[in-house]
Amino acid sequence: MPSTPLTDRVEALLADEAPLPIVAAGDPVLRRxxxxxxxxxxxxxxxxxxxxxxxxxxxxxxxxxxxxxIGVPLRLAVIEDPATxxxxxxxxxxRTPQPFRVLVNPAYEDAGGRHVAFYEGCLSVPGYQAxxxxxxxxxxxxLDERGRPVDEEVTGWPARIVQHETDHLNxxxxxDRAELRSLSSTLTREAVERWAHPTPRLAARELGFLLPDEG
Numbered sequence: 001m002p003s004t005p006l007t008d009r010v011e012a013l014l015a016d017e018a019p020l021p022i023v024a025a026g027d028p029v030l031r032r033x034x035x036x037x038x039x040x041x042x043x044x045x046x047x048x049x050x051x052x053x054x055x056x057x058x059x060x061x062x063x064x065x066x067x068x069x070i071g072v073p074l075r076l077a078v079i080e081d082p083a084t085x086x087x088x089x090x091x092x093x094x095r096t097p098q099p100f101r102v103l104v105n106p107a108y109e110d111a112g113g114r115h116v117a118f119y120e121g122c123l124s125v126p127g128y129q130a131x132x133x134x135x136x137x138x139x140x141x142x143l144d145e146r147g148r149p150v151d152e153e154v155t156g157w158p159a160r161i162v163q164h165e166t167d168h169l170n171x172x173x174x175x176d177r178a179e180l181r182s183l184s185s186t187l188t189r190e191a192v193e194r195w196a197h198p199t200p201r202l203a204a205r206e207l208g209f210l211l212p213d214e215g
Contacts, residue, residue: 006040010072014048019059020070025125025173029068034075034169037104041074050102050145053078062123063098064161066168069124077103077165081157092198093118094136094156102145106166111153112137115212119182119200120164122174127187130178131200133212134163181209 004012013020023029041049049072057065063081067074080100083090090096117133137155140162144150154162164174175183182203185191195203204211 006072006074007042007045010041010045010049013070013072014045014052017055019056020052022056022060022065022123023069023071025122025175027071029071029073030124030168030173031171032068032073033171034066034068034073037074037076046076046145050076050078054080054100057123060123064165065123066165068168068171075105075169077106077169079103079158079161079165081161083157086198089198094158096156096158098158098161103140103150103162103165104143104145104147106140106142106150106162106169108135108138108140108154108159108162108166110135110137111139112155117179117200117211118160119184119195119203120160120174120178121186122164124168125173125175127185129184129186129195130175130180131182131203131209131211132160132174132178134160134177138162179209181207 053065056070057078064077064079067076079098081098083095083097085095112135114136115133116136117131119129120132121129136159137153138159140150140152140154142150182200184195
């Protein structure tokens with residue numbers, strides 16, 4: 001049976017204005033490298049898709065969403081972070097507000113040589129969080145939704161978001177990079193608050209794992 005053309009699948013996905021269903025871990029679309037975006041969608045359809053991704057990300061809520069997470073196997077992602085966290089968390093994690101932006105065909109490389117570790121979650125792996133060591137600073141190369149080149153250095157929490165979403169486009173989930181001894185439930189307030197510290201140092205001590213600066 002022939003497969004449904006991508007444009008038809010996207011049109012069907014966007015049939016109403018509701019937030020889109022988020023694909024959960026275990027679906028093959030999350031494990032396959034996404035196809036580079038090369039004009040497969042009309043400008044209007046691309047704009048409608050990225051707007052739907054924004055609605056979905058905000059409704060979840062999250063700070064990033066990659067197209068494979070809604071079942072679309074293209075190298076597209078959206079990010080946005082109001083950074084509404086306590087000041088001590090903002091300072092420890094380098095978390096600064098990020099405006100909404102679309103990343104087309106993003107790629108990153110280390111730009112600092114240092115790794116930092118913090119708890120992370122994922123909309124496609126609901127109910128859990130785990131500590132992931134990532135580059136503190138990366139060079140991001142991409143296009144925006146209008147095809148204009150993006151080439152910039154990103155640091156702190158924004159760099160973490162870029163890495164997390166770009167990994168999705170390569171078929172990688174955050175759990176593939178996580179310290180599994182840190183894996184924690186987020187299903188109850190008590191579970192969330194247990195490790196809601198600016199850094200995971202206490203979790204490392206109590207759960208028995210090393211942070212990058214302790215290895």
